[in-house]
Amino acid sequence: MSNVYPRTFSHIGISVPNLEQAVEFYTQVMGWYLIMKPTDIEEDDSAIGEMCTDVFGAGWNRFRIAHLSTGDRIGIELFEFENQQNPDDNFEYWKTGIFHFCVQDPNVEELADRVEAAGGKRRMEKPRYYYPGEKPYRMIYMEDPFGNILEIYSHSYELIYSEGAY
Template identity: 35%
Template sequence: MPEITHNRVFNHVAVSVTDVDATVAWYSKVFGFKLLGKITHIKRSEAPDGAIFSIYPENLNEVKLAYMATGNGVGFEIFEFIDPKPEPQESFAYHKTGFFHVCVTDPDPDALADKVVAEGGKRIGVTVNPAAKTAAGQPVKCLYTADPWGHVVEILDVSFEWLGCRTAY
């Protein structure tokens, strides 16, 4: 009998930022993500046996960390590496391998994109219809935005499972 592989769920996505407090405030206001607990500030000098210092290289000395929850329970971790300071990445580096965006679902992507822009983010490209029309005959809406720090967030008005079997890319 063939082995069955469990279809696992995403637990969380993590992002490195230069200001954890501002990022938590922005994602709370724009996307409604909820801060779980409080922002944690960890220093190797105060907690040398902290779990994080067993995971990251020995040159990590200080970090701030926040855990947020999305509307469907997927976590959004925010790291502010303080010592050493992180190096900025190229925004929307689609031409390089690795993760380059996350996606949220919203019934009105254009309105949410307007909110992203009003709160210091930006649009990337234009709204597109990547799939056949919905059962109600409406075009699917998809667009890309970036938060004020350059992290790319796609906004889609249907679930990924619905879109996955109907894409017209």
């Protein structure tokens, strides 16, 4: 039996309707690094084409992708698919799957304003405190300009949850 240890997080893939706009948003508002510019990927017999067919199944045809990196070296893959659809409500939290991702910024309010100014929207009227009157730990749920659910924390995950129950 092998040892169990905490794996590190490598990357996350985010589907967007417009790759150039997403790259601009995530580099200009979030400050993430562009490490591979938008690139066309086609269904063919190349290594990447075959890899994508393994994942998506035959008939995916083509998509566009860009690679970014956060300040703590987490990879962000932005995908623009040919048959991309915007759901009416992208917040079906009760369904299995990832329903949000979270970034950390000590000035939650300022980043929330920047996201909103760039075309995103607030899912909460204002940031909330985890321990009101005790600690400055805050959070807010937002949407990026493409409808993806984005949460902003003021402090690290470990600090916010290290006390145990709320």
